[in-house]
Amino acid sequence: MKKSKTFIACFIVPCLIVLAITYFYPVARTLCMSFFKTGSVTAPVSTWTFAGLANFKRIAASPDFRRGLWNMLRIWIFGGVFAIGFSLLFAVILSHKSIRGKHFFRAIIYLPNVISAVAIGNAWLYYVYNYDFGMLNGVLKVFGIEPLKWLGPDLKFGAMIAAAIFGVVGYYMMVFIGGVERIPEDVMEAATLDGANAWQKLTRITLPLLKGTTKTVFTFWTIVAMQFFVWSKVFSPIGTESSTIVPIGYMYEILFGSLQSPEIDIGTGAAVGVLVAAIIMVITSLINRLFKTDDLEL
Amino acid sequence: MKKIHKADTLNGPSPLAYVPLLLWTAFMVAILVYIVGASLSVPRDVFTGQVFKYSTGLHWENYVTAWTTQKLYVYFFNSLIYAVVACTGGLLISAPAAYVLSRCKFRGNHLIKRILILVMSIPSILIILPIYGILVKLDIRGRVALCLVYVCLRVPYTTVFLLNFFESISKTYEEAAAIDGCTDMQTFLKIALPMVRPAMTTITLFNFLSVLNEYFVALLLTASDGATSLGVGLTSVVSALMYTSNYPAIFAAVVIVVLPSILIYCLASRKIMYGGMGGGIKG
Structure with missing residues (x-):
């Protein structure tokens, strides 16, 4: 089908303009800003002064930023293990042919993904974890255990991760279900005819064939965990707390919030963004290497 | 093909498979029910854990407070x-x-x-x-x-x-x-x-x-x-x-x-x- 050049241009140019304004230019400018002392956000490039790695050194020396990186790493690891574990478990159960209420359970587990994270976060904060009348302490009371301070300094970080994981499991479950459903029927039939039991089919066929899907989920989680912010903000609404601070929260606080200071400018904030993006790139390319999907890919 | 499907149905998933699903669902439903219930209550009843008694009736004005005020x-x-x-x-x-x-x-x-x-x-x-x-x-x-x-x-x-x-x-x-x-x-x-x-x-x-x-x-x-x-x-x-x-x-x-x-x-x-x-x- 031949279409006129004008027609093609009219249809594709708006999309290209959007890409240029929202992605190409901002990414380039953020990269540049991270190496300059820039002043305000609208300061023209001619007034910037080259600062070399000063912005990066400044954030690297900040205890808040280091604490944020450390929290981010722990969110990535612990959150990753539990989020992928639960979503894989639910995916395997809910892709079984004769499970009852398949669609209902899928929809319920996916539900937190369509709700505002701020709203669910507040439900956790003010109901589930509440010291006086909360759900968890209510359960503890039934077993005669003393109530716990879930939002105290010791448990807050774990409480925050648990709430965040609860929110994402449904999404990864759906990705895994997509992977399970792409496994050819005849492979399973052959295994059944050869007398494989359910456990053998799971460990010898399903899981190895899910390698590619696991890579996808792991990559998604990495991108989410490195940009972790909403939950941190909901769990410490007033300012920063060392138990919940994350790099993006740090960026927000130095630019707009409680950590503003004269020597910190937009350039410093840009440096945080560049660093986080670099970490994401390094880790996702490592994941790509580690999960080299060869002939097993479906 | 049909036979195998039937065999699968007969075997079914182990009843244990429903345990995590039901626990997860129960937790979710409990949160939703409580939030809706407590939104119609008064602070005193929430603190004393008597949310669903509604001793003073249903308090729709909580919604007015949130929505308007x-x-x-x-x-x-x-x-x-x-x-x-x-x-x-x-x-x-x-x-x-x-x-x-x-x-x-x-x-x-x-x-x-x-x-x-x-x-x-x-x-x-x-x-x-x-x-x-x-x-x-x-x-x-x-x-x-x-x-x-x-x-x-x-x-x-x-x-x-x-x-x-x-x-x-x-x-x-x-x-x-x-x-x-x-x-x-x-x-x-x-x-x-x-x-x-x-x-x-x-x-x-x-x-x-x-x-x-x-x-x-x-x-x-x-x-x-x-x-x-x-x-x-x-x-x-x-x-x-x-x-x-x-x-x-x-x-x-x-x-x-x-x-x-x-x-x-x-x-x-x-x-x-x-x-x-x-x-x-x-x-």
Whole structure:
């Protein structure tokens, strides 16, 4: 089908303009800003002064930023293990042919993904974890255990991760279900005819064939965990707390919030963004290497 | 084939498989029931754990407190505007682009497709400061600013989603239409678009909910004016209500915020669940 050049241009140019304004230019400018002392956000490039790695050194020396990186790493690891574990478990159960209420359970587990994270976060904060009348302490009371301070300094970080994981499991479950459903029927039939039991089919066929899907989920989680912010903000609404601070929260606080200071400018904030993006790139390319999907890919 | 299916049904999944599902569901339902229940109660009953007794009746005024007194309605309508504009604007830009990318050979076609997929993984922290700068420089403020940004941010995913769909449907009808003398524009509007209507519904629902619940961009781009979004607004409503420990009104605010999403989800859960899968994986 031949279409006129004008027609093609009219249809594709708006999309290209959007890409240029929202992605190409901002990414380039953020990269540049991270190496300059820039002043305000609208300061023209001619007034910037080259600062070399000063912005990066400044954030690297900040205890808040280091604490944020450390929290981010722990969110990535612990959150990753539990989020992928639960979503894989639910995916395997809910892709079984004769499970009852398949669609209902899928929809319920996916539900937190369509709700505002701020709203669910507040439900956790003010109901589930509440010291006086909360759900968890209510359960503890039934077993005669003393109530716990879930939002105290010791448990807050774990409480925050648990709430965040609860929110994402449904999404990864759906990705895994997509992977399970792409496994050819005849492979399973052959295994059944050869007398494989359910456990053998799971460990010898399903899981190895899910390698590619696991890579996808792991990559998604990495991108989410490195940009972790909403939950941190909901769990410490007033300012920063060392138990919940994350790099993006740090960026927000130095630019707009409680950590503003004269020597910190937009350039410093840009440096945080560049660093986080670099970490994401390094880790996702490592994941790509580690999960080299060869002939097993479906 | 049928035999094996039957055997499978006879074996069934082990009853143990239902345990995690039921626990997870029970937990979720318990939260929802409690929040709705407590939103109609009074602070004293919430503290003493007697939420469902309603000794003084149902307190609908908690909703008035959250909606009117705390101005949740302002944030609610702001987010509604953002979601509607982002869905419409996103489709207006993405549907034509997806169409020519899937149907026409031209230089750069392949490159544009790759770029669209690439930009979806760019973290918003890497683009948000210059976008903020552009808005300030052009003096675009308030609701207009967020509307524009949301439209732009929905374009890559929407285009890729529709592109995959266009590529999966046959070109025969469009070719026939062209032979019958339809102009390019007529073919697009009368033949191609109606065929991707299901995909457009899916992506619209998905975009609508994403924008309605968005937080980071809204937080950074709306500095203390009437443009505050639902998520950001809820945070300030909750902190204001905490001064008086008005838990029932907090829960009422939470119910108001989640209600539209849950209603839409109940009507089209299947579409929304699979709508989220179009970008990352092909399925």
